[in-house]
Amino acid sequence: MIGTGVLVRLALRRDRLLLPIWILVIVAIPVSTASAIAELYPDVGQRLALGATIMANPALQALTGPVFDPASVGGLTAWRATTIATVLAGLMSIMLVTRHTRAEEEGGRAELIGAAPIGRYAIPAAAVIVTGLANLLAALLLVAGLAGQGLPLAGSVAFAGIVAGVGLVFTGIAVVTAQLTANARTANALALAVLGLFFLLRSAGDAAGAEAVSWLSPLGWAQRMRAFAGERWWLLAVCAAVAVLLVAAADLLARRRDIGAGLLPSRRGPAAAPASLRSPLALAWRLQRGLLFGWAAAFAVVGGVFGSLAASVGDIVADNPQIAEMLARLGGSGVLVDTFFATQLGVFALVASGYAVQAALRPRAEETIGRAEPVLAASVPRWRWLAGHVAFALAGSALILLIAGLAAGLAHGLRIGEPATQATRIAGAALAQVPAVWVVAGITVLLFGLLPRMTAVAWALLVAFVLLGQLGELLQIDETIRGFSPFAHVPALPGGTAAAMPFVWLCLATAVLIAAGVAGFGRRDLQAG
Numbered sequence: 013m014i015g016t017g018v019l020v021r022l023a024l025r026r027d028r029l030l031l032p033i034w035i036l037v038i039v040a041i042p043v044s045t046a047s048a049i050a051e052l053y054p055d056v057g058q059r060l061a062l063g064a065t066i067m068a069n070p071a072l073q074a075l076t077g078p079v080f081d082p083a084s085v086g087g088l089t090a091w092r093a094t095t096i097a098t099v100l101a102g103l104m105s106i107m108l109v110t111r112h113t114r115a116e117e118e119g120g121r122a123e124l125i126g127a128a129p130i131g132r133y134a135i136p137a138a139a140v141i142v143t144g145l146a147n148l149l150a151a152l153l154l155v156a157g158l159a160g161q162g163l164p165l166a167g168s169v170a171f172a173g174i175v176a177g178v179g180l181v182f183t184g185i186a187v188v189t190a191q192l193t194a195n196a197r198t199a200n201a202l203a204l205a206v207l208g209l210f211f212l213l214r215s216a217g218d219a220a221g222a223e224a225v226s227w228l229s230p231l232g233w234a235q236r237m238r239a240f241a242g243e244r245w246w247l248l249a250v251c252a253a254v255a256v257l258l259v260a261a262a263d264l265l266a267r268r269r270d271i272g273a274g275l276l277p278s279r280r281g282p283a284a285a286p287a288s289l290r291s292p293l294a295l296a297w298r299l300q301r302g303l304l305f306g307w308a309a310a311f312a313v314v315g316g317v318f319g320s321l322a323a324s325v326g327d328i329v330a331d332n333p334q335i336a337e338m339l340a341r342l343g344g345s346g347v348l349v350d351t352f353f354a355t356q357l358g359v360f361a362l363v364a365s366g367y368a369v370q371a372a373l374r375p376r377a378e379e380t381i382g383r384a385e386p387v388l389a390a391s392v393p394r395w396r397w398l399a400g401h402v403a404f405a406l407a408g409s410a411l412i413l414l415i416a417g418l419a420a421g422l423a424h425g426l427r428i429g430e431p432a433t434q435a436t437r438i439a440g441a442a443l444a445q446v447p448a449v450w451v452v453a454g455i456t457v458l459l460f461g462l463l464p465r466m467t468a469v470a471w472a473l474l475v476a477f478v479l480l481g482q483l484g485e486l487l488q489i490d491e492t493i494r495g496f497s498p499f500a501h502v503p504a505l506p507g508g509t510a511a512a513m514p515f516v517w518l519c520l521a522t523a524v525l526i527a528a529g530v531a532g533f534g535r536r537d538l539q540a541g
Contacts, residue, residue: 015130019138023112031146033472034104037479038150041100042093042171043157049092050085050161059083066091074219074321077235086163086240090171097171098234099211101150101179105143106203109186112139115196117272119381126271136190136266140183140259147179167240174237177251181230182207184258191265193274197370197377201306208310215317230254292392296400299378300371304408307367308415311360315416318356319423319438322349350507353420353438360416361445361499362478364409365452369470371405372456376467385538394534398457402526405453410446417442441505447518451498452477454525461532 024031053059063082066073076095081087113136116122122135154172159165182203189202210229217225217232226232230251237247269275289295375398378384388394421438425431456470463469480489480497494500498518503510 013131013133013137015128015134016137016141019112019125019130019134020141023138023142027108027111027142029472030468031108033475034100035146035150035153037475038097038100038104038175039153039157040479042089042097042154042175043161045093046085046089046158046161046163049088053085053088056083059085059088062088070219070321074215074317077214077218077232080238081241084240085161086158086167086171089158089163090167090235090237090239090241094171094174094234094237094239095211095214095231097154097175098178098231099207101147101175102182102207102230103204104146105179105183106186106200106207108143108146109139109183110190110196110200110203112142113187114190114193114199118194118196120272123271133263136187136262140187143183144180147176147183150179151176164240166243170237170243170245171239173248174234174239174251177248177255178230178234180255181251181258184255184262187262188258188265191262191269191274192276194272194278195274197303199274201303205306205310208314212313212317219321291400292387292397293400293403295387295397296374296404299374300401300404300408303367303370303374304404304411307364307408307412311364311412311416312419315360315419316423319420320427322352322420322424323427349424351504353424353441353506354504354508356420357413357417357438357442357445358481358499358504360413360442361449361502362474362481364413364416364445365449365474365477367412368405368409368449368453369456369474371408372402372453373460373467373470374404375401376460376464379464379538388538395530398461398530398533402453402457402530405456406450406522409449409453410443413442413446413449414439437506444505444510444515445499445502447515447522448498448502450522451518451525454522454529457529458525458532459529461529461534461536464536 049059053062059082063079066079066082076092079087079091082091116125116135125135151172154175155165155168158168158171185206186199186203189199189206190196192202193199210231213229214226214231214235217223217227217229218235226235233247233250236244238244265275289298375384378387384397388397417439418435420442421435422431424438425434428434452470452474455473456467459467459470477497477499480494481499498521501514501518503514
């Protein structure tokens with residue numbers, strides 16, 4: 013463990029930009045949710061009516077889980093914010109651990125550090141400590157924010173504690189996946205796949221009322237912490253114990269591999285490249301295909317799940333004649349279903365932007381690892397090499413949104429007897445979100461070409477777009493500021509109206525950003541800042 017403190021300080025310095033943003037988002041969403049619920053539902057009767065609606069609707073429970081105390085603002089806050097806060101804590105933990113463990117080995121920096129008087133476990137220990145400190149700080153700020161809203165201190169501590177506890181569980185999962193593969197992207201993908209599986213288990217269990225299924229997921233444990241509704245404090249000990257066991261398992265796995273290697277053997281390639289790999293685009297396909305297949309599969313599954321739940325959204329108005337009459341004047345319960353799809357497709361677009369950033373940053377990974385230089389030393393123009401990866405950032409993001417739309421529309425259409433019509437309609441609505449995603453990809457390419465050491469800003473901007481889109485109206489942010497997000501300029505489809513000019517301007521902005529990034533890359537040195 014010698015040198016752990018030095019590596020902790022180094023990691024904190026490297027993450028001085030990203031870490032505060034992660035923590036701010038994790039804290040801001042529950043606190044703003046509590047404020048909004050207190051404002052929108054000031055009367056106990058209103059909160060009880062909302063709680064009855066939630067418990068009668070499987071679609072709502074699949075999205076956010078059950079509500080245990082609908083009479084209190086805290087109970088509704090826990091219902092609305094627990095899933096998203098714990099998912100964000102899990103994402104932060106996975107990204108931090110992989111960045112400071114497997115990515116360091118893949119880049120050769122771990123071996124260089126290991127040549128100094130640094131202990132065998134200093135690097136993973138520093139990653140776990142930094143991630144634990146980030147979760148702890150988020151928990152402390154959550155307690156202060158929720159208690160500052162007038163919510164009970166015990167419930168605030170329970171909510172914050174379980175968010176941090178789930179973050180620690182995923183810290184352990186990420187440490188384990190970092191031992192399995194020699195590639196940081198694959199380690200991230202494995203951990204994210206586990207997170208997605210846990211979300212589906214929690215979602216399916218809550219929608220079907222199958223408690224045993226929900227208990228299989230740490231996200232289900234977070235819901236059943238029952239913050240503000242008779243807290244189960246022992247679940248904090250469960251999270252801590254699972255995290256410790258996972259870290260111990262990672263230690264045992266680390267003893268059985270060499271530095272830079274993974275326990276899962278890397279497949280050897282042929283001695284000579286086939287004709288299908290003798291172009292920059294073909295090379296980009298070989299490097300990007302695993303990421304694309306993983307995202308496409310995840311979007312197909314999640315799209316199908318939400319599509320199958322869309323028809324039940326109309327049940328919200330079953331016991332409310334006033335809302336039913338209002339919807340009848342607007343066009344019937346189909347309006348509610350369209351609103352549900354429009355909301356979910358907006359979220360899908362934000363998530364798909366994560367794929368676009370990852371794909372657009374693959375050239376930076378190739379550059380820092382040292383694989384770009386031998387390729388560019390041959391007769392390969394820089395712009396062609398970069399264009400191959402940009403093509404996958406653009407086409408891949410459009411493809412996964414199309415797949416999500418088709419899966420959601422097909423699942424919904426099978427329930428109402430119109431599979432072809434609904435699949436086409438929802439897929440078209442999903443594609444309407446693509447230009448906004450492309451702008452995010454364009455920003456990433458621009459940063460890679462001009463400011464390669466600041467490519468993390470692309471993730472920061474994506475988080476800012478998420479905040480503006482999901483919380484901008486709730487936090488009463490000025491519409492002009494919200495307009496800085498490209499997602500504010502795409503229509504809410506299905507159900508809304510679409511004009512051509514926003515799509516044209518977003519595509520033009522993407523073209524300008526990419527052209528500037530490609531030009532900047534052509535003029536700078538490799539490995540330059």
